[in-house]
Structure formats: C-alpha cells, structure tokens
Amino acid sequence: xxxxxxxILQRVGFWILIIVIFVYLMFPFYWxxxxxxxxxxxxxQTPATLWPDQPTLQNFRAxxxxxxxxxxxxxxxxxxxxxxxxxxxxxxxxxxxxxxMRFRGKTPSLYVILxxxxxxxxxxxxxxxxxxxxxxxxxxxSMILSYMLFTLPFTVWVLTSFFRGLPDSLLQAAxxxxxxxxxxxxxVLLPLxxxxxxxxxxxxxxxxxxxxLFALTFTIIEEQSRTVPVAxxxxxxxxxxxxxxxxxxxAAVIVTIPLVVLVxxxxxxxxxxxxxxxxxx
Amino acid sequence: xxxxxxDGAKKVRSGGxxxxxxxxxxxxxxxxIPTFVIILIIAFYPLGQVxxxxxxxxxxxxxxxxTWVGFQNYQQLLAVTMRQLPVELGDDGQPxxxxxxxxxxxxxRVLPREPNRYRAVWEFGLFGNRYVVGAITxxxxxxxxxxxxxxxxxxxxxxxxxxxIALALTAKFFGRGAMRAAMLVPWAVITAxxxxxxxxxxxPTRAGLFNxxxxxxxxxxxxxxxxxxxxxQLPSMIVMDxxxxxxxxxxxxxxxxxTIPKELYEAARVDGANPFRQFFSITLPLLVPTLAVALIFxxxxxxxxxxxxxxxxxxxxxxxxxxAQDMLISVRDVxxxxxxxxxxxxxxxxxxxxxxxxxxxxxx
Numbered sequence: 015x016x017x018x019x020x021x022i023l024q025r026v027g028f029w030i031l032i033i034v035i036f037v038y039l040m041f042p043f044y045w046x047x048x049x050x051x052x053x054x055x056x057x058x059q060t061p062a063t064l065w066p067d068q069p070t071l072q073n074f075r076a077x078x079x080x081x082x083x084x085x086x087x088x089x090x091x092x093x094x095x096x097x098x099x100x101x102x103x104x105x106x107x108x109x110x111x112x113x114x115m116r117f118r119g120k121t122p123s124l125y126v127i128l129x130x131x132x133x134x135x136x137x138x139x140x141x142x143x144x145x146x147x148x149x150x151x152x153x154x155x156s157m158i159l160s161y162m163l164f165t166l167p168f169t170v171w172v173l174t175s176f177f178r179g180l181p182d183s184l185l186q187a188a189x190x191x192x193x194x195x196x197x198x199x200x201x202v203l204l205p206l207x208x209x210x211x212x213x214x215x216x217x218x219x220x221x222x223x224x225x226x227l228f229a230l231t232f233t234i235i236e237e238q239s240r241t242v243p244v245a246x247x248x249x250x251x252x253x254x255x256x257x258x259x260x261x262x263x264x265a266a267v268i269v270t271i272p273l274v275v276l277v278x279x280x281x282x283x284x285x286x287x288x289x290x291x292x293x294x295x
Numbered sequence: 296x297x298x299x300x301x302d303g304a305k306k307v308r309s310g311g312x313x314x315x316x317x318x319x320x321x322x323x324x325x326x327x328i329p330t331f332v333i334i335l336i337i338a339f340y341p342l343g344q345v346x347x348x349x350x351x352x353x354x355x356x357x358x359x360x361x362t363w364v365g366f367q368n369y370q371q372l373l374a375v376t377m378r379q380l381p382v383e384l385g386d387d388g389q390p391x392x393x394x395x396x397x398x399x400x401x402x403x404r405v406l407p408r409e410p411n412r413y414r415a416v417w418e419f420g421l422f423g424n425r426y427v428v429g430a431i432t433x434x435x436x437x438x439x440x441x442x443x444x445x446x447x448x449x450x451x452x453x454x455x456x457x458x459x460i461a462l463a464l465t466a467k468f469f470g471r472g473a474m475r476a477a478m479l480v481p482w483a484v485i486t487a488x489x490x491x492x493x494x495x496x497x498x499p500t501r502a503g504l505f506n507x508x509x510x511x512x513x514x515x516x517x518x519x520x521x522x523x524x525x526x527x528q529l530p531s532m533i534v535m536d537x538x539x540x541x542x543x544x545x546x547x548x549x550x551x552x553x554t555i556p557k558e559l560y561e562a563a564r565v566d567g568a569n570p571f572r573q574f575f576s577i578t579l580p581l582l583v584p585t586l587a588v589a590l591i592f593x594x595x596x597x598x599x600x601x602x603x604x605x606x607x608x609x610x611x612x613x614x615x616x617x618x619a620q621d622m623l624i625s626v627r628d629v630x631x632x633x634x635x636x637x638x639x640x641x642x643x644x645x646x647x648x649x650x651x652x653x654x655x656x657x658x659x
Contacts, residue, residue: 060501111326136616137640141341226487243487273483289550
C-alpha cells in the first residue's frame with residue numbers, strides 16, 4: 015500500500031467517524047421529530063419506519079391546543095426567567111464582593127459556595143418542603159426560590175473569577191474620581207461583566223428549564239403549577255388509553271427547539287461557561 | 296441596597312485608609328447578605344431539618360408532630376444480613392435435584408423474621424454453597440448498589456466516548472462548527488423529556504426503534520422488554536445517560552486539549568512518535584487535571600441521578616434519589632426518606648472528598 019492510498023483511507027475513516035458521531039448525537043431528536051409527524055395508526059404499526067408515510071401536524075395541533083401543556087410552557091418560562099434574574103442580581107453582588115474586595119471571612123465564604131455546587135438536591139428535599147409549608151408558599155415561588163440552590167453557587171463562582179480578572183486600576187480610577195464602591199460597581203464594573211452575565215444567565219436559565227425533582231415534588235397537588243418537564247413526564251392523552259407517544263414527541267420537539275436555537279446562537283458563550291473553572295490557563 | 300453604599304461613601308470621604316478598609320468590609324458584607332440568606336433558607340436549614348427528621352417518625356404533610364425514634368430509621372434502611380441457604384431435602388431425606396441442579400430452600404425460611412422481617416437482596420453461590428443477602432429494606436440496598444454500578448459504568452463510557460469525540464474535533468475540517476453545535480443538542484434536551492424519547496425508542500414492540508432494528512438484524516425477536524426485564528433495566532438507563540452527558544464530557548476535554556501546546560506534537564513527530572505514542576505520552580498526561588475535574592463533576596452528578604429513573608422505571612427500580620423521593624411522596628414516611636437522604640448526602644460528600652484527595656485537584 016503506498017502512501018497515497020493510506021492517506022485516502024485515513025481521510026475516509028475520519029469522515030466515517032465524524033458521521034457516526036453526528037448521527038449518534040442527533041438521532042434521538044430526529045426520531046422524536048419523525049414520530050411526532052406520524053399518525054396514531056402509523057405509530058403503532060410494526061415495524062417502525064424511518065420516515066412518515068403521510069406526514070401530519072395533528073400531534074402538534076393536539077399539543078398546542080392542550081391547556082395543560084400551554085400552562086406548563088408559561089409556568090416554565092416564568093420560573094426560569096425569574097430564577098435567572100434573581101441569580102444574576104444576587105450573584106453579581108456576591109461576585110463583586112468576593113472578587114474585588116478585601117474583608118475577613120472571604121476564603122471561608124468562597125469555600126461554602128464552592129461546596130454548594132456539589133450539594134445533592136435530594137438531600138434537602140424533605141426539609142425544603144417543610145420550609146415551604148411554614149412560609150405558606152405556592153408552588154411557583156417555591157420553585158423560583160429553591161432552584162437557586164443550584165443556579166446561585168455557580169453564578170457566584172463564575173462571576174467572582176470574572177470580577178477578579180478585571181484590572182484594579184479601573185476601580186482605583188473610579189474611586190479617585192470620588193465614586194463609592196457601589197457607584198463604581200454599577201457604572202464601571204457591571205457593564206464590563208455583560209459577557210459573563212450572558213453566559214451564567216443562559217446556563218441558569220437552561221438548568222431551571224430542565225429541573226424535574228423539585229418541580230415534580232412541589233406540584234404533586236398543585237397540578238396547575240406544573241412545569242414542562244413534569245407535564246411531559248406525566249403526559250396522558252385526552253382520548254387514547256395507550257400512552258400517546260405521538261403527542262409526547264410533539265411536545266418534546268416543541269420544548270426543545272427554543273433551547274436548541276438558544277444554544278446555537280450562544281454556542282461559544284455556553285461552552286465557555288460550561289468549561290469555566292475546569293481548565294486552568 | 297442603597298443605604299449601605301451611602302453610609303460607605305461618607306466614611307470614604309471623611310476617614311483615613313483604615314476607615315476606608317472598614318467601609319469596604321462593611322459594603323462587602325452587605326453585598327453578601329442576600330446570597331447567604333438564600334443559602335441559609337434553601338440549603339443549610341433544610342439540610343438540618345432533614346437530619347433531625349431522620350431520627351423521627353412522622354407522616355408526610357400532616358399536622359401530626361411525630362415521635363423520636365433514635366436510630367431506628369437508619370437501622371431499618373441499612374440492616375443487612377447474610378445466611379447460607381440449606382439444600383432442599385425431599386420426603387426421602389435426599390437433596391432435591393431438578394434438571395441436574397441441586398435445589399435450595401427459599402430465603403423466606405432462612406432470613407430472620409423477628410423483630411424485623413428481612414427480605415432477599417441477592418442470592419449467590421460460593422464454593423458449592425448458596426448464600427442469600429437479606430435486608431429489612433432491600434429496595435434501598437439495591438438502589439444504592441444500582442446507583443453505584445450505574446455511575447461507574449456510565450461515567451466510564453462517557454469518558455471514553457467523550458475522549459474520542461474531543462480528539463476527532465481537534466482536527467480542522469469542514470463542518471467543525473456544525474459538529475460543535477450538534478454536541479450541544481443532547482445537552483440542551485430536558486432530561487425528563489429525553490427519558491421519554493428513549494422510552495419511545497425502546498418500546499417493547501417493533502413500534503420501537505431498537506426492537507425494529509434488532510429484529511431486522513436478527514439480534515432478537517423484536518419483543519425485548521428493555522424496561523421490564525431486570526437484567527436490561529440498568530443497561531437501558533446507562534445508554535440514556537451516556538447519550539445525554541457525553542457531549543458535556545467531550546466539551547470539557549476539548550477545552551483541556553486546546554491548552555496543550557502544539558509544539559509538543561511537532562517535536563514528537565520529528566522524533567518519529569506515532570499517533571498512539573503521542574496520545575499516551577503527551578495528550579493523556581497533560582489532560583489529567585481536566586480529566587480529574589470532569590470525572591468528579593460527572594460522577595457526583597450521576598450518583599444523584601433521579602430524572603431518568605423516575606420517569607422510565609418509576610417504582611419498579613430505584614436510584615438512591617428516586618427511592619428517597621418516593622419514600623417521601625408516595626409512602627409519606629418523612630423519617631425513612633430523610634434517613635435515606637442523609638445516607639446519600641454522606642456517600643456523595645465522602646466520595647467527593649476522597650476523589651479530590653486522591654487526584655489532588657486544586658480548588659482555585
């Protein structure tokens with residue numbers, strides 16, 4: 015075998031690998047989409063086909079006219095937006111203090127927050143439920159508050175390292191001009207942190223959109239407050255006795271597309287946020 | 296938040312450097328208060344509450360204050376015993392043999408019944424004898440074991456696949472950006488939703504993808520019940536988890552790979568090292584810190600697995616977390632659920648600490 019054929023074989027092998035990876039990553043999503051476009055009759059027909067015979071939007075129509083599903087979409091949006099806004103607000107205060115100020119107890123504070131990122135949600139579930147009962151909180155605010163268990167530590171951690179990276183000279187210049195710590199925060203540093211805010215905000219939003227354990231537990235009685243993951247997990251058809259997988263797949267596609275768009279638009283930011291802290295240098 | 300800043304402002308203008316430092320300290324504390332109040336309400340207080348409840352017996356969501364029971368919940372959860380199963384003797388006093396195999400007595404006759412009834416977790420044979428492991432709550436013991444097996448196997452495959460994907464993506468090729476975007480798709484799908492997608496693909500008839508493909512290739516009869524057969528439940532969960540989380544692993548490793556200087560590879564090539572040699576003597580050693588962090592993240596995450604187990608298997612097979620949640624919501628036993636949560640918490644924290652010690656990862 016000469017060098018040229020070897021080279022060609024290598025290229026072919028490489029492309030096969032790339033295609034296999036691509037199909038592996040995308041296939042379940044493709045399958046959900048194709049299944050959502052099939053009629054009920056075709057869905058239960060065996061063997062399953064790779065492509066719908068008569069594509070129909072019937073499943074999408076059914077899902078989009080379901081009050082339960084629309085309500086869940088609204089609930090999820092409300093919860094995720096609120097969690098993101100609160101985490102960014104509270105988190106940037108903490109990040110500023112931890113990243114740019116000198117005070118006693120800074121290192122322990124950082125460690126407490128780092129430890130929180132490893133906190134198993136299940137460990138606090140029963141206690142959190144008790145807190146919510148005492149505060150007499152409905153499910154939606156309960157979710158907003160409790161989701162900060164996983165969004166806030168991460169937000170604080172990333173923003174702290176971001177603030178630390180900003181040059182001190184900026185702050186000093188602002189202080190020489192007579193700005194207070196808070197003024198230099200709001201007018202000088204905060205605008206500079208916009209990229210980090212976008213990254214952490216996106217990740218907080220996606221995590222909140224994804225959350226299932228708390229949502230399932232808190233809405234066990236309050237059915238009208240269920241979010242998308244719970245609604246889809248507990249989805250039952252209006253008519254069919256069998257599990258309506260066509261409609262479930264349609265719902266799955268509908269709730270995934272906005273996230274995929276978001277992810278594609280902010281690809282680099284998200285990768286940056288996901289890998290923050292894991293790689294030095 | 297307006298007050299503390301104005302307060303700080305006055306001090307800054309009127310005082311010397313030490314006043315300035317004090318003002319800074321005060322501002323910092325004010326800035327941290329919201330974070331710590333929230334952490335207190337949603338993490339530390341509930342954790343304390345769970346700890347306390349684990350020593351009590353109480354019905355969930357009832358006004359009943361409950362009673363102290365000491366370590367009884369833990370004993371119920373963790374008590375394990377092992378007994379040898381005697382050979383089953385027939386009416387003639389000879390061992391019963393069916394299909395050439397010696398039959399053993401059922402565990403029901405061997406395991407203790409008073410004061411607590413033990414049920415079988417596993418049976419196994421060793422040196423010609425047969426043993427049974429019994430527990431008061433076999434569901435929990437099995438959940439712990441299953442979760443650990445699930446985590447080890449899933450993280451192993453995620454790491455290997457993630458590494459392959461990351462290495463493939465370091466090459467420059469047309470469509471690399473599209474590939475990187477495709478990697479984020481599984482990650483962006485809601486976990487509970489991805490569980491339903493896989494549930495649909497793994498249907499027990501040929502309406503499901505895997506049974507269709509399996510029967511077309513002659514691998515099975517097209518009626519494999521992936522979630523019903525005990526031996527296939529964990530592998531199915533692992534397949535779902537690997538698909539969902541491999542991209543995350545690949546992204547972390549890709550970021551790690553990008554920090555390795557290109558000159559090293561050039562030097563190695565000049566020295567005549569083949570790609571495998573390059574991988575094991577340059578890539579892998581330099582990737583250890585990234586790999587360590589990625590392994591910790593992923594293992595901690597998979598030990599907490601809840602969504603896919605709860606959505607697909609429900610009460611037929613538990614992960615640690617889905618057991619504790621089910622104990623709370625369906626069985627309404629706050630004490631047992633809390634004790635299970637404490638055990639999970641200790642396991643995960645113990646694991647994190649040893650992992651970090653062994654790998655010597657720096658936190659900053």
